[in-house]
Amino acid sequence: MIERRLERMGVMTDRGKAAAYGIFSLSVLLALWICATSLFQWIEPRVLPSPAQVIRQFAWIITEPFSGLRLPGHILFSLERWGWGVLTAGLVGIPVGVFFAWNPWFKTFLNPVFELIHFIPPFAYIPLAVLWFGASTATQAMVVFVAAFPAIVINSQLGVAQVQKIYIDAARVFGASPFRTLCRVVLPAAAPSIYTGLRIAISNGWMALVGAELVVGKVGLGFMIAQGQENASVATIFVGVITIGCLGVLIDTLVQRSERYVLPWRRVAS
Amino acid sequence: MGQSRTLQVAAGLGAILAWIIIWAWLTRPGGPVPTLYFPAPDDVWAKFVRMWQRPYIGSTLPDHILASLYIVLTGWGLAALVGIPLGIAMAWWKRLKWIVFPTFQLIRPVPPLAWIPLTILWLGIGDSARISVVFIAALVPWLMNSMLAVYSVDRLLLDAARTLGANDRQILARVVCRTALPTLVAAARMALGNAWSTLVAAEILAATAGLGYVAVNASQLLDTDVLLVAMFMIGILGICMTGLIGLTQNWLAPWSVLGARRD
Numbered sequence: 001m002i003e004r005r006l007e008r009m010g011v012m013t014d015r016g017k018a019a020a021y022g023i024f025s026l027s028v029l030l031a032l033w034i035c036a037t038s039l040f041q042w043i044e045p046r047v048l049p050s051p052a053q054v055i056r057q058f059a060w061i062i063t064e065p066f067s068g069l070r071l072p073g074h075i076l077f078s079l080e081r082w083g084w085g086v087l088t089a090g091l092v093g094i095p096v097g098v099f100f101a102w103n104p105w106f107k108t109f110l111n112p113v114f115e116l117i118h119f120i121p122p123f124a125y126i127p128l129a130v131l132w133f134g135a136s137t138a139t140q141a142m143v144v145f146v147a148a149f150p151a152i153v154i155n156s157q158l159g160v161a162q163v164q165k166i167y168i169d170a171a172r173v174f175g176a177s178p179f180r181t182l183c184r185v186v187l188p189a190a191a192p193s194i195y196t197g198l199r200i201a202i203s204n205g206w207m208a209l210v211g212a213e214l215v216v217g218k219v220g221l222g223f224m225i226a227q228g229q230e231n232a233s234v235a236t237i238f239v240g241v242i243t244i245g246c247l248g249v250l251i252d253t254l255v256q257r258s259e260r261y262v263l264p265w266r267r268v269a270s
Numbered sequence: 271m272g273q274s275r276t277l278q279v280a281a282g283l284g285a286i287l288a289w290i291i292i293w294a295w296l297t298r299p300g301g302p303v304p305t306l307y308f309p310a311p312d313d314v315w316a317k318f319v320r321m322w323q324r325p326y327i328g329s330t331l332p333d334h335i336l337a338s339l340y341i342v343l344t345g346w347g348l349a350a351l352v353g354i355p356l357g358i359a360m361a362w363w364k365r366l367k368w369i370v371f372p373t374f375q376l377i378r379p380v381p382p383l384a385w386i387p388l389t390i391l392w393l394g395i396g397d398s399a400r401i402s403v404v405f406i407a408a409l410v411p412w413l414m415n416s417m418l419a420v421y422s423v424d425r426l427l428l429d430a431a432r433t434l435g436a437n438d439r440q441i442l443a444r445v446v447c448r449t450a451l452p453t454l455v456a457a458a459r460m461a462l463g464n465a466w467s468t469l470v471a472a473e474i475l476a477a478t479a480g481l482g483y484v485a486v487n488a489s490q491l492l493d494t495d496v497l498l499v500a501m502f503m504i505g506i507l508g509i510c511m512t513g514l515i516g517l518t519q520n521w522l523a524p525w526s527v528l529g530a531r532r533d
Contacts, residue, residue, distance in 0.1 A: 121467030
């Protein structure tokens with residue numbers, strides 16, 4: 001009968017109904033949260049703060065410095081560390097992946113080191129990074145690098161391996177040198193796969209960054225959550241978790257949208 | 271074919287050997303890399319043997335391994351118990367999906383690790399905090415892949431079952447759950463990978479035993495050789511668990527393995 005009513009209101013498609021159900025269930029959840037905290041105080045505020053408290057904490061962290069920095073400052077520091085890690089992973093990973101596919105001996109030789117980075121979870125590198133670099137940007141960047149690197153290598157390698165042999169032969173027949181073939185034929189053809197790798201790497205790196213910041217550092221979003229734990233302030237943790245989640249979604253959406261501008265030829269293919 | 275495969279394996283082993291030699295050469299006494307930053311291979315091996323017999327920060331290496339495995343398998347198993355039925359039900363009854371999925375989508379973009387401080391505040395630093403973080407990390411792949419598994423069931427099979435007079439329950443039990451098995455094995459592998467890597471981080475932050483705990487203590491005590499032992503063990507155990515799941519695929523869903531071999 002809910003659906004009958006929805007249909008009378010003009011919501012016919014499954015998509016519209018799904019949205020209506022979604023809005024309904026999320027509202028119920030929010031109402032439960034409000035009931036449990038502000039209205040009836042079933043749960044103590046130090047265990048679960050009310051939505052109003054979380055919003056107040058949000059406003060407070062945006063306007064007043066928290067551990068020396070306002071929220072945008074923490075965000076910028078996190079983005080900087082993440083950026084360095086992903087950038088290095090891209091700069092090293094794409095050539096390594098391309099050469100893995102281009103020259104099997106190169107791959108055989110470097111594979112043990114690659115598998116080491118691939119199979120040991122990035123967080124296991126945190127203690128080593130702390131030992132090597134102390135509490136600097138390089139520590140978190142290294143953890144992000146370890147998390148981002150394998151996806152880039154694997155997808156670059158896949159992209160190059162999937163380039164049709166006839167393109168390469170055609171380039172060679174027209175007298176292109178191997179280097180020219182690589183730059184003008186293989187790389188553009190492999191670009192979509194490389195881009196997919198970058199996209200996975202970017203979100204893996206973001207996940208790893210949070211872990212690294214939880215363990216070491218004096219600024220950043222992960223640090224903010226850890227500090228919230230230390231001060232037993234669940235509201236601060238909520239602010240940090242929400243910010244991290246939103247930024248993660250924002251970054252992924254931006255990367256997804258940018259694909260059509262970076263790789264315009266892919267639109268034709270798909 | 272057989273000969274080139276042998277050659278490949280030999281070359282791979284040769285490369286590993288070459289890297290160990292490079293490693294030993296770089297960390298030799300008076301070599302370019304100080305052993306404080308990266309210990310020599312024989313030191314790491316000696317430490318490994320020692321840790322196997324004598325306790326390091328409270329437990330021997332096998333006990334630390336068991337502590338880690340206990341948490342990861344419990345969290346992963348609980349996530350399976352919730353994720354598989356919920357995923358299949360959500361794919362089968364679209365109204366359930368409409369109700370539950372938005373909440374799930376809201377939680378999904380948050381890295382599982384970001385829940386660690388919250389679980390520590392709520393549950394203390396005992397096992398339950400780590401188990402619940404591992405649970406969250408493993409739940410996403412279990413649930414998403416269970417849904418995917420149902421969606422990827424061949425329409426023709428459903429229609430055939432229906433034509434032959436099967437009711438909804440029979441179709442769900444005999445057709446959907448069976449054809450979904452290979453995807454569920456893939457889900458198991460992904461969930462275990464996520465769970466394992468999240469567990470390591472959770473153990474670094476709050477634990478009294480386990481490989482991540484060993485690693486972070488070794489780093490603070492500048493025992494780089496112990497740290498490397500812990501890292502290698504984390505990697506090797508990860509590979510072993512993934513391998514075991516691969517083997518269960520042969521046993522649970524042999525047809526999918528045959529299919530994979532054909533192409």
